[in-house]
Amino acid sequence: MKFTITLPENHAPTTIRDLLETEWLVPRKVRHFLRMRKNVWLNGEVALFHQEVVPGDSLTLVLEEDDYTYQEVIHGDKTLVTPLYEDEHLLIVNKPAGMKTHPNAPDESDTLLNHLAAYLSEQNQRPYVVHRLDKETSGAILFAKNPLVLPILGRMLEQKQIGRRYQAIVHGRLDKNLTINKKIGRDRHDRRKRVIDERNGQQAVTHVTSHEVLGKQTEIYCVLDTGRTHQIRVHLASIGHPLVGDPLYQKKSAARLMLHAIELNMTHPFTQEEISVTAAPGLW
CATH class of the missing domain: 3.30.2350.10 (Pseudouridine synthase)
Known part of the structure; x- marks a missing residue:
């Protein structure tokens, strides 16, 4: 595997060692192999780890196939x-x-x-x-x-x-914005489910924006501070507004769970x- 990355204009000067270790999180074993095999190139020439890189520099890493493990999966469609x-x-x-x-x-x-x-x-x-x-x-x-x-x-x-925003439809009239801050833990009686568990659960925060009341249902948007399993589903059910079509936390009332990850935004790391x-x- 060969990767060539050009440092962007707003990148602060640093050493190759700090770039690989602190910013790009290259594992210690892999950094050792890169150094011993002379598999790091700076602007087309073999580089040493103490060398400085600045915006506009081109850094090439050559990784061997067995430097990283990969769990093979069957190819689908x-x-x-x-x-x-x-x-x-x-x-x-x-x-x-x-x-x-x-x-x-x-x-x-x-x-x-x-x-x-x-x-x-x-x-x-x-x-x-x-x-x-x-x-x-x-x-x-x-x-x-x-x-x-x-x-x-x-x-x-x-x-x-990495920002993510979810669209959802819930049961009932929810005509206000709110933040749900309730700990979530495992359901002791059903391994598929999660429950509100303020004593032993993990911190979970969901910000809810009401978008449109649709009769006996409401379209909402959610942004998460945490990413717990079933977080939106458990939090909304806990305040009496379960998601429409949820087969686990509400009697199924639609062909599908009405939850959709509608937006994702981020800054490219390279x-x-x-x-x-x-x-x-x-x-x-």
Whole structure:
């Protein structure tokens, strides 16, 4: 694997060592291999780790196939992949409702990750999971296309540098904006479900904006400060406004769960380009 990255104009001067270790989060073992094999090039010449890099410099890394491990998956159907944004490092796609993000068993072949493996095989690349959406949820979801960018995207997600907005339809009239701050934990009686657990649960914060009251239902938008499993579903159910069509937290009342990851925005970690996508058509 060979990657060439040109540092953007607003990048602060730094050393190659600090760039690889602190900013790009290249694992220590891989950094050692890069240095010993002389597999780091600066502006076309073999580089030393103490050398300084500045905006406009071109850095090339040559990674061996076995430097990073990859769990192979069965190739699915590439025609089921709907890209919203793509470059050599990352891919944002529109996940259909009813499709799992990734397989839980080696013989599964009908998840989004399986279909992405087929789609990217033509580019001699592989998909890496950055985050997930519930099977019943549709919309924008981000994947890494190589192991170099994967830990960087993971850190960006943890530090809330990747923004996501969800569209949902809930039962009842919800005509005000609010923030739900309730801890979420596992349901002891049903391993599929989560519950509000203020004593032992994990912190979870959901910001809710009411958009339109539709008779006995309301269209809302949600932004999360945290990314707990089933967070929106559990939080909305806890205040008496469960999601329409939710098979777990409300009697199913629609053909699908009315939850859609409608927007995703971020700053590209290498180019500093502002990326903003909308996953159409949403719930309408």
